Amino acid sequence: MSTADTQARPGGTLTALPGDELRQILWRFAERYDLQMLVQAARLVARGPVARLVAAGGRNSHEWNDQKSELLPAFDQAGITTMSLDPEHGGFIEGPKNLAMALAAFELAWVDGGAATSSLAGHLALAPIHEKGTADQRETYMKRVTPLQPGEDRKQWRGSFCLTEPIPFVGVETQKLAGKVRVESWEEGKEPMLKVEKRGRFITNMDFANFVTAAVDSDDPRIKGSCIIILEEGDPGTFDRGAPTRKLVHQLSSTRDPIFSLVVPASRIVGGYTLENGTIVPRFTHSQVIEAVFRRTRVTVGLMTAAKLLSAPEPIIRYHRNRFRGGPSDAPGTPRYDLGLQQKEDVLHRMVDIWATGEASASLGFAAARFFDDFDALDHRRDAIFAESGIPAGRTGMKALAGWQDKAIEFVRLSGRPGSSHDEARSSRNQARHRELESSELVRFLVGDALANVLCPACKLWNTGHGANMMREAVSLMGGYGITEDCPGFLGQKWMDSQLEATYEGPEAVQRRQLSVTMANEIFLTQFEEWIRDMRRVAATHPGTGACTLATAMEIWLWTIRHLQSAKDADGKPLFRDQRQGITFPLADALCWLLASRFQILDVLELEEKGPQNPAVAEGLTGTLRFFTDLCHVQAARAAGEVTRICSDLVFGYNRHPSWDAPGARVYEAEALEALEGVMPGVMACARSMADVVEADGSHAEKAGPCVRFAGMETFMQMRTKICGCGTGAGLSKDRAAQALTTVMIPEALDYPS
Numbered sequence: 001m002s003t004a005d006t007q008a009r010p011g012g013t014l015t016a017l018p019g020d021e022l023r024q025i026l027w028r029f030a031e032r033y034d035l036q037m038l039v040q041a042a043r044l045v046a047r048g049p050v051a052r053l054v055a056a057g058g059r060n061s062h063e064w065n066d067q068k069s070e071l072l073p074a075f076d077q078a079g080i081t082t083m084s085l086d087p088e089h090g091g092f093i094e095g096p097k098n099l100a101m102a103l104a105a106f107e108l109a110w111v112d113g114g115a116a117t118s119s120l121a122g123h124l125a126l127a128p129i130h131e132k133g134t135a136d137q138r139e140t141y142m143k144r145v146t147p148l149q150p151g152e153d154r155k156q157w158r159g160s161f162c163l164t165e166p167i168p169f170v171g172v173e174t175q176k177l178a179g180k181v182r183v184e185s186w187e188e189g190k191e192p193m194l195k196v197e198k199r200g201r202f203i204t205n206m207d208f209a210n211f212v213t214a215a216v217d218s219d220d221p222r223i224k225g226s227c228i229i230i231l232e233e234g235d236p237g238t239f240d241r242g243a244p245t246r247k248l249v250h251q252l253s254s255t256r257d258p259i260f261s262l263v264v265p266a267s268r269i270v271g272g273y274t275l276e277n278g279t280i281v282p283r284f285t286h287s288q289v290i291e292a293v294f295r296r297t298r299v300t301v302g303l304m305t306a307a308k309l310l311s312a313p314e315p316i317i318r319y320h321r322n323r324f325r326g327g328p329s330d331a332p333g334t335p336r337y338d339l340g341l342q343q344k345e346d347v348l349h350r351m352v353d354i355w356a357t358g359e360a361s362a363s364l365g366f367a368a369a370r371f372f373d374d375f376d377a378l379d380h381r382r383d384a385i386f387a388e389s390g391i392p393a394g395r396t397g398m399k400a401l402a403g404w405q406d407k408a409i410e411f412v413r414l415s416g417r418p419g420s421s422h423d424e425a426r427s428s429r430n431q432a433r434h435r436e437l438e439s440s441e442l443v444r445f446l447v448g449d450a451l452a453n454v455l456c457p458a459c460k461l462w463n464t465g466h467g468a469n470m471m472r473e474a475v476s477l478m479g480g481y482g483i484t485e486d487c488p489g490f491l492g493q494k495w496m497d498s499q500l501e502a503t504y505e506g507p508e509a510v511q512r513r514q515l516s517v518t519m520a521n522e523i524f525l526t527q528f529e530e531w532i533r534d535m536r537r538v539a540a541t542h543p544g545t546g547a548c549t550l551a552t553a554m555e556i557w558l559w560t561i562r563h564l565q566s567a568k569d570a571d572g573k574p575l576f577r578d579q580r581q582g583i584t585f586p587l588a589d590a591l592c593w594l595l596a597s598r599f600q601i602l603d604v605l606e607l608e609e610k611g612p613q614n615p616a617v618a619e620g621l622t623g624t625l626r627f628f629t630d631l632c633h634v635q636a637a638r639a640a641g642e643v644t645r646i647c648s649d650l651v652f653g654y655n656r657h658p659s660w661d662a663p664g665a666r667v668y669e670a671e672a673l674e675a676l677e678g679v680m681p682g683v684m685a686c687a688r689s690m691a692d693v694v695e696a697d698g699s700h701a702e703k704a705g706p707c708v709r710f711a712g713m714e715t716f717m718q719m720r721t722k723i724c725g726c727g728t729g730a731g732l733s734k735d736r737a738a739q740a741l742t743t744v745m746i747p748e749a750l751d752y753p754s
């Protein structure tokens with residue numbers, strides 16, 4: 001029996017709150033000293049000046065002020081300002097920085113989301129330049145934002161990213177820009193000068209930004225399409241910072257509605273431009289730039305909400321334990337004194353749910369951040385890879401890609417099959433084919449791209465959206481205190497803040513819309529099939545994790561999307577379509593539950609494997625693993641419940657019940673009824689009672705539509721039945737985790753002012 005599956009055996013439980021060493025293993029940065037240092041530095045700022053400012057009431061106003069301004073140099077000194085920069089531009093982290101950014105944001109958001117946003121908005125301003133800028137633009141702006149070194153005499157710059165426009169313009173819909181660019185002057189042989197008119201709404205960092213990366217569209221036949229353009233404070237024209245946003249959240253960041261009317265050289269177009277027949281053609285449209293930017297930065301936002309959830313157990317447990325202490329009849333040793341509200345099962349169970357959600361969302365978020373680090377080199381070579389593989393741009397390219405998609409699918413299958421490169425028994429033919437496919441950058445890119453396009457929106461959507469719901473649960477466990485400024489851990493503010501995290505950088509609808517497309521990519525679906533097989537293998541060795549439940553829920557989801565892709569509703573209209581958000585959006589939500597639970601389980605396996613090698617983690621590891629395994633089980637069971645509910649609604653909800661059909665259509669197909677025997681007793685009973693008034697004739701199968709369609713759903717209903725059995729023991733896991741909450745040691749007080 002493996003260590004992670006020892007929860008059935010007596011002895012050992014969580015003794016203390018998870019420490020840094022444990023987190024480093026779970027989130028895979030135990031070997032990254034640079035990241036460990038960054039975490040410590042960010043934590044000092046978060047639990048020092050940031051926490052002091054919040055505790056002193058710094059959030060009581062949305063206005064930017066001197067006290068809030070003092071956080072900026074604190075970020076600089078901690079390396080937070082430069083963490084996204086490459087070393088040649090003043091940064092200190094080699095290689096991709098997604099995990100680094102995620103960890104720093106996590107630390108700041110543990111205390112205050114606004115502080116995290118304030119620092120992240122600077123990186124967001126630079127991100128278009130980092131991702132798509134010319135070498136010259138990178139050199140210029142990266143160096144300008146670097147904090148001053150000793151002896152340097154220059155102004156340090158800070159930036160804003162400006163996409164959102166005043167109503168009725170850009171918000172969720174980012175295509176139709178009101179911000180415009182046109183040629184102001186264009187002297188022979190000289191750089192064209194452009195006039196930019198852009199108004200922003202809710203733009204972060206606008207109180208102090210010296211440059212802005214703004215999305216604009218052409219208002220001139222001499223400029224093609226849209227672009228992101230860099231605006232500077234000193235450019236000729238108007239650089240009006242605008243009115244402050246009267247926001248209820250993230251008050252430690254600055255947000256305003258700026259107005260720009262500026263003349264800038266065309267060289268400010270992010271990524272540069274070419275001249276074609278007298279027309280300025282930006283190398284990248286604004287959509288191409290923001291897609292490259294958001295696919296990374298949204299993961300970081302998702303981790304901010306995860307941090308809030310994981311910051312909640314300590315203050316809540318302390319509140320519950322201490323709730324009745326100090327009364328005349330309560331003495332140490334009595335349950336009322338020692339356990340306080342923890343005598344009540346409900347508070348413990350709800351706390352377990354919150355903690356499990358926090359772990360799952362952190363697992364999903366950090367897995368996504370690591371994935372983007374791994375994928376970074378290939379991702380940035382996208383255009384070169386396509387060119388080298390002879391894939392032209394545009395529609396022709398889409399056709400040329402079709403064959404490569406098949407290869408990518410084959411590669412995923414061969415990678416996951418027992419007998420891949422890790423299994424000596426695999427046939428040499430498969431091995432050779434696998435190597436051949438693996439050697440293709442395009443194949444690897446397509447697989448990575450398919451995953452990237454799911455992981456990023458899934459993390460943003462689930463972590464922030466469901467996270468916000470669970471933060472409300474956390475607040476509720478603090479009673480009235482939860483909704484006061486005095487709530488330890490600032491939980492009330494964190495609840496509100498998480499709603500902003502669910503909104504900015506694209507609200508949930510944006511993520512769901514993206515997932516609606518990307519989750520149906522056959523490469524992803526093939527990968528998902530392989531993940532189901534993996535989960536079954538995990539279930540065999542670690543049943544206590546809930547892997548079996550999860551695998552069945554994954555099968556239900558996969559069956560459902562396959563079914564919906566070809567199914568029609570009772571009126572004969574296709575179900576899985578872009579416009580039918582009632583179908584695609586819930587299915588996207590369901591997928592997120594599965595992904596979060598999957599990564600949570602994988603993290604616990606990592607802890608089981610690597611924990612014994614670290615003395616600080618090895619001590620008490622059995623109990624820690626037991627607790628984390630129980631959280632996995634709780635979460636997997638919850639995910640399975642959600643997925644089953646959502647999928648059942650979708651599979652059945654768009655059929656018309658047979659008894660509702662017009663008399664002429666009340667025809668039940670005998671075979672269909674037969675096939676339903678034992679799997680859907682309710683429908684059987686209903687159909688049988690009507691059988692004497694309808695004609696059981698197979699030739700009327702077409703008219704009998706709904707009932708015949710039920711017949712194809714046996715597999716679905718069998719899986720649904722199976723999942724009930726899979727949930728066995730989840731309640732016991734919750735009980736055990738709840739029990740652990742009553743004994744886990746917590747510090748006397750939070751390690752930050754509150």
Ligand SMILES: Cc1cc2nc3c(=O)[nH]c(=O)nc-3n(C[C@H](O)[C@H](O)[C@H](O)COP(=O)(O)OP(=O)(O)OC[C@H]3O[C@@H](n4cnc5c(N)ncnc54)[C@H](O)[C@@H]3O)c2cc1C
Nearest residue numbers: 161162163164171172202203204255503504505506507509
């Ligand atoms: C404090 C704060 C800071 C911000 N910082 C920045 C910043 O630095 N830079 C920047 O550019 N922006 C920033 N924003 C703006 C933010 O990104 C937008 O508010 C967000 O993208 C949503 O746009 P919207 O408010 O116009 O919502 P709308 O577009 O009005 O959408 C409202 C709601 O309608 C629904 N909806 C809309 N369209 C669809 C659809 N197609 N399908 C289904 N449902 C839909 C969704 O439920 C959505 O949440 C910030 C916002 C805030 C509040």
